[in-house]
Amino acid sequence: MQDIVKKEQKRLDWTIxxxxxxxxxxxxxxxxxxxxxxxxxxxxxxxxxxKKLQDIQQNPYFGxxxxxxxxxxxxxxxxxxxxxRDGELVVVDWRTDLGRLYNAYQGVQKTFRIGKxxxxxxxxxxxxxxxxxxKVMKVTEIGQxxxxxxxxxxxxxxMDDYLKEILTNTEEAHRLRDIIASIQAEQDEIxxxxxxxxxxxxGSAGSGKSTIAxxxxxxxxxxxxxxxxxxxxxxxxxxxxxxxxxxxxxPEIEIEGxxxxxxxxxxxxxxxxxxSIPDLHEQYIQxxxxxxxxxxxxxxxxxGSLRFKKLLDDFVEYIGNTMIPHxxxxxxxxxxxxxxxIHRFYKSKEHLPLNARMKEVKDFIMxxxxxxxxxxxxxxxxxxxEAYRKWVVTLPEGEERKTIYKALxxxxxxxxxxxxxxxxxxxxxxxxxxENIPALLMYKSxxxxxxxxxxxxxxxxxxxxxxxxxxxxxxxxxxxxxxIAPLIYLDAKINGKKLQYEHxxxxxxxxxxxxxxxxxxxxxKSMTILGxxxxxxxxxxxxxxxxxxxxxxxxxxxxxxxxxxxxxxSTKQIMDMANRVLLNSNYDFPLxxxxxxxxxxxxxxxxxxIGELYDEIVNxxxxxxxxxxxxIAILTMTKQGTVDTFDQLKRRxxxxxxxxxxxxxxxKEKIVIIPFYLVKGLEFDAVIIEDVSEETFKDxxxxxxxxxxxxxxxxxxxxxxxxxxxxxxxxxxxxxxxPKPRKSFADWLITDITDPYTEPRVEAMxxxxxEDTLRLFDDEEEEFVKESFEDNRERYYDxxxxxxxxxRWAELRKQLEHK
Numbered sequence: 001m002q003d004i005v006k007k008e009q010k011r012l013d014w015t016i017x018x019x020x021x022x023x024x025x026x027x028x029x030x031x032x033x034x035x036x037x038x039x040x041x042x043x044x045x046x047x048x049x050x051k052k053l054q055d056i057q058q059n060p061y062f063g064x065x066x067x068x069x070x071x072x073x074x075x076x077x078x079x080x081x082x083x084x085r086d087g088e089l090v091v092v093d094w095r096t097d098l099g100r101l102y103n104a105y106q107g108v109q110k111t112f113r114i115g116k117x118x119x120x121x122x123x124x125x126x127x128x129x130x131x132x133x134x135k136v137m138k139v140t141e142i143g144q145x146x147x148x149x150x151x152x153x154x155x156x157x158x159m160d161d162y163l164k165e166i167l168t169n170t171e172e173a174h175r176l177r178d179i180i181a182s183i184q185a186e187q188d189e190i191x192x193x194x195x196x197x198x199x200x201x202x203g204s205a206g207s208g209k210s211t212i213a214x215x216x217x218x219x220x221x222x223x224x225x226x227x228x229x230x231x232x233x234x235x236x237x238x239x240x241x242x243x244x245x246x247x248x249x250x251p252e253i254e255i256e257g258x259x260x261x262x263x264x265x266x267x268x269x270x271x272x273x274x275x276s277i278p279d280l281h282e283q284y285i286q287x288x289x290x291x292x293x294x295x296x297x298x299x300x301x302x303x304g305s306l307r308f309k310k311l312l313d314d315f316v317e318y319i320g321n322t323m324i325p326h327x328x329x330x331x332x333x334x335x336x337x338x339x340x341x342i343h344r345f346y347k348s349k350e351h352l353p354l355n356a357r358m359k360e361v362k363d364f365i366m367x368x369x370x371x372x373x374x375x376x377x378x379x380x381x382x383x384x385x386e387a388y389r390k391w392v393v394t395l396p397e398g399e400e401r402k403t404i405y406k407a408l409x410x411x412x413x414x415x416x417x418x419x420x421x422x423x424x425x426x427x428x429x430x431x432x433x434x435e436n437i438p439a440l441l442m443y444k445s446x447x448x449x450x451x452x453x454x455x456x457x458x459x460x461x462x463x464x465x466x467x468x469x470x471x472x473x474x475x476x477x478x479x480x481x482x483x484i485a486p487l488i489y490l491d492a493k494i495n496g497k498k499l500q501y502e503h504x505x506x507x508x509x510x511x512x513x514x515x516x517x518x519x520x521x522x523x524x525k526s527m528t529i530l531g532x533x534x535x536x537x538x539x540x541x542x543x544x545x546x547x548x549x550x551x552x553x554x555x556x557x558x559x560x561x562x563x564x565x566x567x568x569x570s571t572k573q574i575m576d577m578a579n580r581v582l583l584n585s586n587y588d589f590p591l592x593x594x595x596x597x598x599x600x601x602x603x604x605x606x607x608x609x610i611g612e613l614y615d616e617i618v619n620x621x622x623x624x625x626x627x628x629x630x631x632i633a634i635l636t637m638t639k640q641g642t643v644d645t646f647d648q649l650k651r652r653x654x655x656x657x658x659x660x661x662x663x664x665x666x667x668k669e670k671i672v673i674i675p676f677y678l679v680k681g682l683e684f685d686a687v688i689i690e691d692v693s694e695e696t697f698k699d700x701x702x703x704x705x706x707x708x709x710x711x712x713x714x715x716x717x718x719x720x721x722x723x724x725x726x727x728x729x730x731x732x733x734x735x736x737x738x739p740k741p742r743k744s745f746a747d748w749l750i751t752d753i754t755d756p757y758t759e760p761r762v763e764a765m766x767x768x769x770x771e772d773t774l775r776l777f778d779d780e781e782e783e784f785v786k787e788s789f790e791d792n793r794e795r796y797y798d799x800x801x802x803x804x805x806x807x808r809w810a811e812l813r814k815q816l817e818h819k
Contacts, residue, residue, distance in 0.1 A: 008129055009136045011077070012060075016134055018090050019057050019083060026050045056081055058134045061091050063142075064127040065102045069119060077129075078102045095222040102126065103188035105142075184208075190528075190562055191216045195224050195503060198521075198559040200546060201530045204592040205578065205712030206569025209530040210242075210681055213505045216528055217258065220503060230257030232502035236520070237262055238511065238680040239281065239663035262663075263516065267484050270498060276479070280511065280538055281663050283481035284677055285639070287540050295466050296480075297540040302463060303482040304513025304541050306548075307456070312486060314455045315446060316493050320346075320354050323433045324361055331423050335376070337368050353496040358434040369427050376419050384412045439491040440477075447471025482541055485515045492522065499523055508680050510536035514549045521554070534582060534589040535709040537677060539702060544797070567592045567712070569683055571599030574718050577730075578711045584729045585704030586739040588804040592712075602711070602718040604692070604730065613690060613721055614648040620688050620719040621654060621671060629685035629717070634673045635710050637696055642673050645690060649673070676710050687714035690721055697727035699742070701798070704729055736813070739805045744795040756810035756817075762789050762799060 030047045034040035061079035068074070082093030092098045097114040104112060105123045112121050130138040187208050193199055193216075203209040217235070220228055235258060237243050243260050261269070264279040278286060287296045302308055324346050329337040345364050349357045387408055395401040445451070447467060452459055474483070504524040506512065509531035512520075521527060536542050543549060546561065567575050575594035582589045603620075607613045617634060624632050634649075636642045639661045646659035649671075658669040663678055672684070689710050697703045707729050711718060720730075733740070738753045748762040768787045790796050 004139050005136050008139050012136055015060050018085055019053050023053045052081055059131045063102055066125040068122045095219045104185050187212050191219050195220050196526055198527045200561045203564035204567050206567035207564035210507050213530055228502045233258045234501045234504045235260040236506045238508040242681045244666040267488055278481055280481055281677055299466055299470055300482040300541045304515045306514045309515050311455050325430050335372055354494045355436045362431045362434050369423055380412050380415055439494050442490050444475050447474050485519055489519050511538040511542040513541055517549050537705045565593045567594055570714055571597050573599050573601045574714050577602045578708050581704055581708045581729045586802045586805050587701050588801045599716055604720045607721050617688055618652050624686040631684040632671045632686050633684040634688045635676050639675055642675050645673050676706055684713055685715050686717040688719045692720045692727050693722035694725040694727050697729050699728045738809050742798045745799040748789055756813040764789055
């Protein structure tokens with residue numbers, strides 16, 4: 001191995017020397033004086049080349065590929081940026097076809113086809129090379145990385161030593177790890193999809209979704225540089241913390257100049273003043289701390305639905321139709337603009353926003369009016385000339401002739417004046433209904449009973465009542481987060497879109513409503529949508545299943561849906577704990593395939609008091625520091641919990657800590673105390689969850705998502721504490737037992753769920769207690785009402801999600817019985 005390192009060091013020294021020569025040459029060109037525009041561009045290019053070469057000088061590549069094609073055997077070195085000298089490829093850019101070969105080769109398939117000519121290439125070997133400051137630290141022959149089943153029947157991805165080395169490293173900065181050097185085949189497939197493809201990626205926690213997105217941008221800018229510029233791409237991130245978190249990696253992969261925003265910031269910058277509207281995190285706090293939580297969720301879900309979008313579409317079209325004449329425009333006999341002609345013209349402009357469409361109709365009517373006036377004027381002039389020849393020319397010169405001529409001229413002008421005045425009057429009556437309508441006024445007008453009765457007469461009465469009540473707040477411009485999407489949409493439908501992107505990237509897309517995603521599709525030619533349904537902690541607004549958007553937002557052949565189940569972030573022990581939460585939730589979340597990177601089993605400890613809790617947290621911090629961890633997070637449930645924990649740790653002399661309570665803060669210190677709802681997309685060497693009790697993490701879908709997301713923030717170590725009883729989501733249940741039914745439908749089951757050969761069924765109708773009845777006396781009889789199982793949406797979805805988990809359990813049980 002030492003001989004291999006020495007040989008690779010020799011090759012590295014040569015590469016660095018070549019880069020040094022190129023830097024000297026480019027610097028000379030950069031100092032030139034430009035005599036014209038072309039020379040100025042060449043000088044600017046030379047300056048950029050100098051910076052690029054200086055950035056990679058001490059670490060120019062990360063891998064070596066030995067291959068053979070029709071031209072013979074060849075060895076190339078793969079790096080973040082390509083280096084060329086006199087036509088010779090010194091370092092091959094990872095975004096090229098040869099770079100794709102490096103990532104595609106996993107030690108199994110050896111022959112690939114590349115290029116437009118689809119020529120065959122045989123891979124003879126692949127090396128991972130770890131370089132630090134111009135020194136080769138380690139060389140690894142990269143072999144097979146495949147998914148297998150272990151003795152327990154669990155799926156595990158076994159990885160080579162090179163990937164293990166990269167994933168095990170800890171880092172100083174709170175930033176995404178650069179995966180160019182460790183891109184796996186399934187990640188690379190997504191990165192290199194064509195620009196025209198809209199992609200939906202369901203990726204488990206730690207599967208590299210965010211970094212894949214950034215590298216896909218880099219790839220698209222490289223491959224489609226003539227078509228796509230940085231200004232043509234938009235990145236929508238979950239919060240400003242995440243945007244600051246990725247800022248270090250952006251220059252490294254050459255995607256500077258790209259618009260990077262949260263949806264809230266994008267909306268407030270371009271469309272409407274939403275500064276007084278709570279953002280998603282503020283809305284989450286408001287919803288889940290309110291006594292009206294269930295009602296607020298119903299309103300938010302409806303306003304985020306494609307059904308509400310359809311109502312707005314129908315409402316705008318209806319308003320447009322009421323603004324144009326519903327009868328013929330008649331000035332006098334023979335001067336008529338038929339309503340059919342107006343309607344035909346109106347329909348021909350349906351591609352335009354409403355106000356622009358109305359202007360076109362007004363212009364059409366005015367053009368017709370001006371034409372009729374000209375025609376009428378010509379007709380009167382002709383009649384005047386005929387009368388002049390008939391009645392005036394024949395008369396002798398004198399007063400009588402002058403009088404008749406004057407009378408004819410007055411009659412002509414009077415007829416013209418009467419016609420024009422009538423025309424103007426009739427036209428004004430028509431066009432005054434076609435004035436611009438503000439989007440805000442249109443939105444306020446939606447929340448009326450007559451609107452819902454007309455366009456959605458089948459709407460649930462309870463929901464309608466909530467929406468009409470909410471409409472009173474809308475009229476006073478008291479908006480919530482879910483109002484931003486319809487406001488933007490109406491603004492676009494009425495005034496037109498102000499933006500258009502070649503490609504939009506949406507990270508944590510499960511937190512977007514179907515309505516939001518439909519809007520973003522209107523602003524882009526294609527999209528990359530990345531998310532994890534299992535981490536949808538903002539489910540009061542976001543999507544619960546990808547199917548909610550696939551069939552409505554995207555046409556069947558317009559998108560690709562891909563799954564990333566392998567997590568590269570955490571140790572196998574941590575991901576096993578995350579999978580335990582998903583299994584215990586008894587909901588059909590996709591399980592994670594961990595890599596075979598061993599670590600300590602997550603530590604769970606019961607404490608007797610708040611004081612003991614903070615003492616234990618300090619002990620955990622000290623242990624993590626001894627292990628050399630540079631990024632430690634303490635996750636709390638609330639903003640107040642973050643503040644309290646910060647104060648308690650300060651009193652215990654813990655240093656290098658900070659409390660993050662808002663989405664716009666940057667992570668700076670080694671130890672971060674942060675509420676779970678702000679930790680989306682972030683990762684840490686070690687994580688402490690300060691309370692995993694049953695009181696904090698109840699046995700429901702929402703809490704399962706929160707706990708799963710919290711656990712999967714940790715790379716190497718996870719410590720959890722609780723008072724009282726441990727959350728049932730963390731119970732180590734017997735896998736031979738059937739999944740536990742949720743409380744929402746447990747009483748409705750009418751079959752034996754322990755029999756794997758009998759699919760569970762529930763009662764269609766049953767008598768249930770009327771919870772709205774108040775009993776004044778203990779001996780007063782309880783009132784029962786007849787209820788359908790499907791009446792309760794949460795119960796219905798809980799059962800069918802649980803049923804999928806039960807089917808997997810039953811299939812496994814049957815397989816074991818037949819062995």
